[in-house]
Amino acid sequence: MNPTGLDLPPLAAAFIFGLLGGAHCIGMCSGIMSALTFAVPPSMRSPARMVGLVLGYNIGRITSYMLAGALVASLGALVSLAPGVRTAMQWLSSLMLCLMALYIADIWKGLRHIEAVGKRYWKYLEPAGRTLLPVTRPYQALLLGAVWGWLPCGLVYSMLGWSLATTTPLQGAMLMLAFGAGTLPALLVTGIAADQLRGLLQSRSTRWLAALLIIGLALWQLAIMRQG
Incomplete structure (x- = not known):
């Protein structure tokens, strides 16, 4: 039995969401990734050091995703004790x-309105991240990633909405871990490779295929719910 309580399809789907949302991630996080690279003096830019900084940032970022997923799942488990709420959360999921499918297919960008809500609170957290710049040590990159993991992002908020319908903090954390892992390719590649990956992810055929797969998963979840 899967110890997380989540079957493979939801975890795989969460990974795909992160992967296909990579173009969005490049746009939002490219600045901070550049800061990680160019703030280090040239004499200190050894391959091992730069890899450590990039990995530290992404580990911190994904850890914050997991923490948020666990917190949201805990809230979901609490409110689901009320009659009918569990079903409502599954519909919300x-x-x-x-x-998210409409967002990825570039049909409807309403998720950006959700980001506007988070920006009201981000202005209080962002200064904490800026105190860690310039980043020259792995622990600074880790802490900066942990702060940046709370950057307002419609894709992250959508995943948290999905986490709300899970039943345990571990499930919520694992769902967000899979999503965060999916965002890694877009943030780890640079230069020409990043441009090529962005082009692939932004192609109309890729977006539509992803949207259809996501909608298929949503319908599958509803079918499972009705059978239950």
Whole structure:
């Protein structure tokens, strides 16, 4: 039995969401990734040091995703004790999947309105991240990633909406871990490779295929719910 309580399809789907949302991640995080690279004096830019900084940043970022997923899942488990709430959260989860599909397919960008809500609180957290710049040590990169993991992002909020329908903090954390792992390729590649990856992810055929897969998963979840 899967110790997380999550079957492979949801985890695989969460990974795909992160992967296909990579173009969005490049746009939002390219500045901080550049800061990690160019703030280090040339004499200190050894391959091992730079790899350590990039990995530290991404580990911190994904850890914050997991923490948020666990917190949201805990809230979901608490409120689901009320009659009918569990079913409502499952419907919400499927709705968030559909909204994410529309976002990835570039049909509807309503998730950006959700980001506007988070920006009200981000202005209080962002200064903490800036105190860690310039980043020259792995622990600084780790802490900066942990702060940047709370950057307002519609894709992350959609995943948290999905985490709300899970039943345990571990499930919520694992779902966000899979999503965070999916975002790694877009943030680890640079230069020409990043441009090529961005082009692939932004192609209309790729976006539409991803959207259809996501909507299919949402319908599958609803079918499982009805059978239960």
